[in-house]
Amino acid sequence: MTTAEHLDTIDRLRAREFPAEPVRSGGQSSGPGYHLVRVGRTADFWEDDGSGRVEAADQINAEYGALTQALTDRWGEAQIFSLVSLLDRGLDGEEIPEPWDEMSNTTDHVHLWRAEEQWLVAYVAQWDSEDPYLLMAGVTVIDPP
Numbered sequence: 001m002t003t004a005e006h007l008d009t010i011d012r013l014r015a016r017e018f019p020a021e022p023v024r025s026g027g028q029s030s031g032p033g034y035h036l037v038r039v040g041r042t043a044d045f046w047e048d049d050g051s052g053r054v055e056a057a058d059q060i061n062a063e064y065g066a067l068t069q070a071l072t073d074r075w076g077e078a079q080i081f082s083l084v085s086l087l088d089r090g091l092d093g094e095e096i097p098e099p100w101d102e103m104s105n106t107t108d109h110v111h112l113w114r115a116e117e118q119w120l121v122a123y124v125a126q127w128d129s130e131d132p133y134l135l136m137a138g139v140t141v142i143d144p145p
Helices: 003-015 051-075 084-091 100-104
Strands: 023-025 028-031 034-041 079-082 109-115 118-125 134-140
Touching: 003 034, 003 051, 003 118, 003 134, 034 051, 051 109, 051 118, 051 134, 084 100, 100 118
Parallel strands: none
Antiparallel strands: 023 028, 028 034, 034 134, 079 109, 109 118, 118 134
């Protein structure tokens, strides 16, 4: 996908109603007050000797940089929001609201923009070291905890 397609995806997410119950399907999760969607993906690293990770990281970071710049051009400077303390708080038993809990389990920070009454979010996720890097985008009305 191109950066223009990523922006179009985010615009469509902004206009879509939030479901009453959490739903996860095909690289997307939605729930009351949020939508998260995969807009880019690298190959996985199950058979990789390590050489493919550097190239994949460079590729996904270039896409991430282009997306964050396009969102900055449209919505102003991003806030870089660390999720490390949210992960720690969740592991200590605190209930972290979605989508923040999901994000804190896959990345250590996100870029955030305020777009009227919504937060726009972009980040690179990875569930486990052998899994692919995922370029994620989202929309939420739930304030960062």
